[in-house]
Amino acid sequence: QQQVKQSPQSLIVQKGGISIINCAYENTAFDYFPWYQQFPGKGPALLIAIRPDVSEKKEGRFTISFNKSAKQFSLHIMDSQPGDSATYFCAASPDSWGKLQFGAGTQVVVTP
Amino acid sequence: DAGITQSPRHKVTETGTPVTLRCHQTENHRYMYWYRQDPGHGLRLIHYSYGVKDTDKGEVSDGYSVSRSKTEDFLLTLESATSSQTSVYFCAITGTSGGKSYNEQFFGPGTRLTVL
Numbered sequence: 001q002q003q004v005k006q007s008p009q010s011l012i013v014q015k016g017g018i019s020i021i022n023c024a025y026e027n028t029a030f031d032y033f034p035w036y037q038q039f040p041g042k043g044p045a046l047l048i049a050i051r052p053d054v055s056e057k058k059e060g061r062f063t064i065s066f067n068k069s070a071k072q073f074s075l076h077i078m079d080s081q082p083g084d085s086a087t088y089f090c091a092a093s094p095d096s097w098g099k100l101q102f103g104a105g106t107q108v109v110v111t112p
Numbered sequence: 113d114a115g116i117t118q119s120p121r122h123k124v125t126e127t128g129t130p131v132t133l134r135c136h137q138t139e140n141h142r143y144m145y146w147y148r149q150d151p152g153h154g155l156r157l158i159h160y161s162y163g164v165k166d167t168d169k170g171e172v173s174d175g176y177s178v179s180r181s182k183t184e185d186f187l188l189t190l191e192s193a194t195s196s197q198t199s200v201y202f203c204a205i206t207g208t209s210g211g212k213s214y215n216e217q218f219f220g221p222g223t224r225l226t227v228l
Contacts, residue, residue, distance in 0.1 A: 006154070034216065043202050044155070044218030089154055091207035097143055097206055099170060100217060 004092050005025055006103025014111050019077035021106045023090035026071065029091040034100070035064065037074050038087045047088070048075070078111045115139045116220035118203050124226045131190040133223050135203030139182075142207035144186040145217065146170075146178060148199040155202065161186055193227045200224050 006023045013019045023033075036048035050057045050064045050073065057064045063076040077084055090103040127132050135144060143162055147155040147170075157170030159178040166179050175197060177189045186190035190197055204217040 002153070004154075041222075043204075043221050045219065046216040049216065069165075080188070099145075099157050099160060101171075102147075104152055104154045104158070 002104065003101040004090060006106060008102070008106060010107040010109070012109045012111060013080045015080060015082060016081050017110075019075075019080050019084070019108050019110070021075045021088055021090070021108075022072065023074065023092075023103050024070075024072045025101075027092070027101075028071070029094050030101075031051050031095055032093045033064070033066065033073050033096070034091050034093075035062075036089045036091060036102075038089065038105075044089060056061040076110070080108075082110045082112055084108060085110045089104050114207055116203060117222040118201075120223060122224045123222065123227060124228065125193050126157050127194055128192050128227050131193050131225065131227075133188040133201055133225070135186045135188070135205075135220060137205050139218075140183060140207060141205040142183075143205060143216075143217075144180065145204040145206075146176075146186065146188045147202045147204065148172065148197075148200060149222075150199050158188065158201075193225075195227050198225060198227045210228075 004025050031046045035047045036044035037047045038044040048059045048062050052068045061078045066073045087105045087107050092098040093100045119134045139220045145160040146158040149204045156172045158176050161167045161180045179187045201223045203220040206217045
């Protein structure tokens with residue numbers, strides 16, 4: 001069974017809007033929570049990552065919010081742009097070099 | 113692309129035939145991984161390696177074997193391909209290179225495998 005549950009499956013947002021993707025996990029041994037971005041025909045690429053000792057991490061227009069007690073974390077894409085149209089995967093691992101458990105992915109489409 | 117190549121990039125084969133996919137890195141990273149990507153499942157770990165000749169199973173290892181005889185190469189073999197192994201396969205690497213420790217996995221461009 002999938003150890004990391006991701007929602008929604010797909011998302012359409014207007015340019016300038018906010019995209020929000022949510023993930024939940026069960027394994028309390030997870031200690032590293034990255035988000036990957038994937039464009040069609042390409043391999044995933046790391047977008048931003050967080051460890052559970054902080055509740056929020058921001059890099060440019062991308063923010064991870066982390067709720068350790070609820071075992072949930074989310075990605076917010078502010079001021080969404082058409083170039084952000086891609087599939088986004090959350091993941092979790094016991095450490096940054098460990099075996100990643102991926103969510104099922106969210107396809108984000110940003111309309112002009 | 114972080115010095116990772118995968119070959120072949122596309123392959124069509126028939127059920128029951130053996131298939132070997134190759135991942136080659138130029139980064140001298142210690143850790144290498146094989147994932148498969150299927151709609152609705154994200155990426156799932158097949159096998160991984162934490163050094164030359166050191167490998168271990170991931171969550172979907174049945175029907176797959178791996179070998180790593182050199183730091184730079186990690187081979188994935190389907191001993192007898194089945195239609196359920198039709199997928200996109202990604203290799204990833206991470207570790208320490210040039211005195212710098214990386215916290216992310218770098219992914220290759222993928223191999224699209226179709227088993228008829």
